[in-house]
Amino acid sequence: MIKFFRRIRKTLFSENTPGGPSGKFGKYLLYAIGEIALVMIGILLALQVNNWNEQRKADKAESKALVALKNEFELNIERLEFICAERDSAQEDRRAHYDIIANDTIPIETKVRSNVKGYFGGRWAIQNTVLNGLVNSGAIDNIKNDSLKTLLTLWPNMVQRWIAAEDKYNSLKERMQDYERTRLRQGIPNRLNDKRGYTFKDSWEQYYSRKAFIVNDLEYQNFVASDIEMLYQQSIICNRIMQNYNQIITALNSEIQNRKIK
Known part of the structure; x- marks a missing residue:
């Protein structure tokens, strides 16, 4: 490209254009101006090529990050969906139990037989490795979709709210277990064997008496x-x-589809 412009410049200098510079000084001046223009054009072209290369690298990195984010979010939500389903089932079970024990018209025998079911009480083992890496490195600013970027920046706050609620709930569970352990799970220790140690076993009368007390407590x-x-x-x-997840995954899928990322 530079050689092309240079050939044009030399052709112009070799011609005697009317009204053009005359003498050696004029020719040198035009020659210098032409050289400067060629250098400027070369610099601009080099900058443009460099910008194209950098943009291509940024687009490639962004595409890779979008796919990694989608995989990470789908894995996290799969875990959360299972936990939330377990918690919703436990909530229904406990509501039914409470309706029985808090009703003074229900016989004590029915209250004693009412129990709450066990359920999966594990924590949400969330993995935000990809998102945290983008945030900590500042690479999240390279995401062009502003709506997606806003949703991603809000995500950690949502996670922290869940973690705080889990911590609070686990604290309640520990206190409730301590209450039941001291008032219900008692009895005379029976030796099983040297390896398994002791177990506690109440007679039905003992258990009934303690359970009748706590359901009315x-x-x-x-x-x-x-x-x-x-x-x-x-x-x-x-x-x-x-x-929040549905909005994020919709935006991610849209970006991945528009970019034709496989």
Whole structure:
């Protein structure tokens, strides 16, 4: 390209254009101006090529990040969906249990037989390696979709709300377990064998007596009510996280489809 411009310049100098510079000084001046123009054109072309290369690299890195983000979010939500389903089921079970023990018209025998089911109480083992890497490195600013970028920056706050709710709920569970351990799970230790140690086993009469006490105990009823309330709050947070996730995954899929990323 530079050689092409240079040939044109030499052709112009070799011609005697009317009104053009005359003498050696004029020719040198035109020659110098031409050289400067050629250098400027060369610099601009080099900068343009460099910008194209840098943009191509940035686009490639962004495409790779979009796919990695999609995979990470889908894995995280798969785990959360399972946990939330378990918590919703536990909430329904505890509401039914509370309706029985808090009703003074229901016979004590029915209250004693009422129990809450066990459920998966694990934590949400969320992995935000890709997102955290983009945020910490500043590479998240390279994402051109402003709506997607805003949703991604809001995601950590949603996660922290869930973690805080989990911590609060686990604290309640520990207190409730301590309550039941001291008031219900008692009895005379029976030696099983040297390896397994001791087990505690009550007679039905002992268990019935203790269970009849706690189902009518206001402290126990408050524990169950708090359990329900915290499970309900987690359900609300879970729904909001799912809404945020659906918006993020829709934006990611749109970007990946528009870029024709495989």
